[in-house]
Structures are given as structure tokens and as C-alpha cells.
Amino acid sequence: MKHIRKIRMGMVGGGQGAFIGEVHRIAANIDGQIELVCGAFSSDPERARASGEELFLPADRCYGNYEEMIAAEKALPEGERMDFVVIVTPNHVHFPVAKAALTAGFHVLSDKPATLSLEEAQELAALVEKTGLKYGLTHNYTGYPMVKQARFLVKNGDLGKIRKIVVEYPQGWLATPIEQEGQKQASWRTDPKRSGAAGCMGDIGTHAENLAEYISGLTIKELAADLTRFVDGRLLDDDGSVLLRFNGGAKGILYASQVSVGEENSLSIRVYGEKGGLEWHQMEPNTLLVHRLGEATQIQRTGSDYLCEEAANHTRLPAGHPEGYLEAFANIYRNFAADIAAERFGTEAPLYATDYPSIQDGVRGMAFIQAVVESSQNNASWTSLTDSTSQ
Secondary structure, three states, X not given: OOOOOOEEEEEEEOOOOOOHHHHHHHHHHOOOOEEEEEEEOOOOHHHHHHHHHHOOOOHHHEOOOHHHHHHHHHHOOOOOOOOEEEEEOOHHHHHHHHHHHHHOOOEEEEOOOOXXXXXXXXXXXXXXXXXXXXXXXXXXXXXXXXXXHHHHHHHOOOOOOEEEEEEEEEOOOOOOOHHHHOOHHHHHHOOHHHHOOOOHHHHHHHHHHHHHHHHHOOOEEEEEEEEEOOOOOOOOOOEEEEEEEEOOOOEEEEXXXXXXXXXXXOOXXXXXXXXXXXXXXXXXXXXXXXXXXXXXXXXXEOOOOOOOHHHHHOOOOOOOOOOOHHHHHHHHHHHHHHHHHHHHHOOOOOOOOOOOOOHHHHHHHHHHHHHHHHHHHOOOOOEXXXXXXXX
């Protein structure tokens, strides 16, 4: 695919001391299709500008806040200004930045969850539809090749009608109250004003929810959730178990925890149908286990000739060479950039160009968060997901 030039990116958040901002910059740079041209890297103007200078950006493209950045970039000639804004801030900043960027005519790529509330997500979805601009969400685990392969097998009918989905995402890093010691990443994730109505379920439970719906092609209809705050003094959930009912009749179990001592990022999923099943683990991402009735379990591997076109298109290295988190993240960026380029330059879009999480995934994620919180507050009562963008 030919680009006339690189796609120009502006970043909000991700400055000095941030973790995820650097991950985004590496992922965006892997394919050489995207160029970071400006940023407002911190809520502190001095730190924001210093962070931009460390990234070798011109001083006049290092902005003190996102409002200044969006206004200044919009005033530049079309041939110089950024093409899209990436948002890598704590959750409470996602919506105002996305709304300002879309209103000013810029495409948006955002960390998840999309917003702080379902109402904000619905408003954002309406704005995306009204402007016709592109909006992507970095549910980066959908970028793995073997996740694409799993999705293909389900869609192709290899497993038959889906009966059961089991998805889990345990971590152990919040087993102690490190937010009380000033740990930056823990501090905002456990603060309702910055994280939202859910803690663990909003942070990593939404990844599990999104992965389950992406692979199965099914949507969660209703759920029963039990959220817990195990650490004394913590304001948001650090553990949760959820029963799921999907449209189409499938049942599911979702478990997310940040107090499971010894666990790192153990996201995994198992999907079972009438004719077979599959199993994928994020910490062994190049392998997909496929089960079929009456047959031995098959081990499918990244880079193999028998993989579907979608999996092959998202594989970067020959079989046997490890590729993982950064490459999956980069696939989201590559696809988003290709989608922008096809529209902006009138070039033919590759098949993968629109394969990235959308604002509708963002609405689904916020509907999930709202439902799990409401259900848990009502003694794990069955609660429907409300995700209409018209509300």
C-alpha cells in the first residue's frame, strides 16, 4: 500500500514518568507509517513541554495542554497539521480530549475505556457518526495473529454453535495498598474520580469482555457480577467474578483480579461449541489450541501456512520467532493509519484497514462496566447491558 506521506500523530498524555505512552510511541513507530509531530504530554504545562523536548519535537509543537494543542494544530496549513490525536491519559480525560479533537476535525485513537461513563460514550458515538471521522480504541489484544485465527475458526463454523466462553484476566500487582505509598499507576486506577465507577473491572475486565465478544462474534446480553475490594481502604474493586449470558444462547464466565498474587498479565480465553473448542493464552500468544470432537488436540502456531488470511496479515515474523505485545499493539496502529490514509490520499485500503476496535466497542465496554457495578450493588442480580447510542 502506498502512502503519499507518513500519517501525522499528536499525543495527549504519556509524558515523563508515564508507562503506556512509551508503549504507544513504540507501537506507532514499528511500521514506519506514523510520525509523532506534536503533543501535550502532561497536565503540568512545564512537564508537558519538557517531555516533548526529550522526544526531539520542535518547541512550538510541544504544547502546555490539549486545548492549546488542538487549537494550534487546527490553525496550521493542512499539509503540516497532525492527522489524528492519540489519548494516553487516565480515564477521566479520555472523553473531553476526544470530543475536542473530533469537533475540531481530527481523527482519534484512544486508550480504553473510551470514557468515564456510558452517557459520555453514547455522546461520543453520536459525535463520531455526525462528523464521519475515525475513532479507534486500543483493545490491543485483538491485534494478536492467533486471536484473529481463533475468531476465524469460530466464524467459519469449525466449532459449531458456541455454547460456553470462559475468559479471565488475573494480575497480582495491587495485592497491597501501593496507591497509599504514592505509586502513580496505582493511584489513579484506584481513584473513582479518575478511573470511573470500576477499578479492576474497568481496567482489565473490559479487555476480557472485549476479547470474548471479538473472538466469539457474540454480544453479552446480561450478566451477574460479584465485585470485591479485598485491600483495606481501597475505594474501587480489585477483584470480580461475572456470569455472562450471550445473545444466541451461549453462557460464559469472566474473572478479573488485580490481587491474584503471583499473576502477571494472564489473560486467557477458552471457547467451546457443539463440535469443538479453542484455547489461547496471552502470555504464550503464538500458540492456539484447537479441539475437535474425537480428534487429538491441534497446536496451531503463528507464521504457519495453514492460518487464515486475517492471521497471516497480522503476523510479522517467520514461524518460531517470538512476537507479542508490542507487535499486537502495532497492528492496531497500522490498521488505523491505513484506514486514514485510504480516505485522505484516495488509495486502495488493504483488507485489514478497518480491523481495529471502534467507538461501538467503547460503548459496549462502558455498558459492561455500568452493568457489573449495578449488578454487584444488587447482590449479583442479573442485569441487562444498556448500550443504545441513542439514549
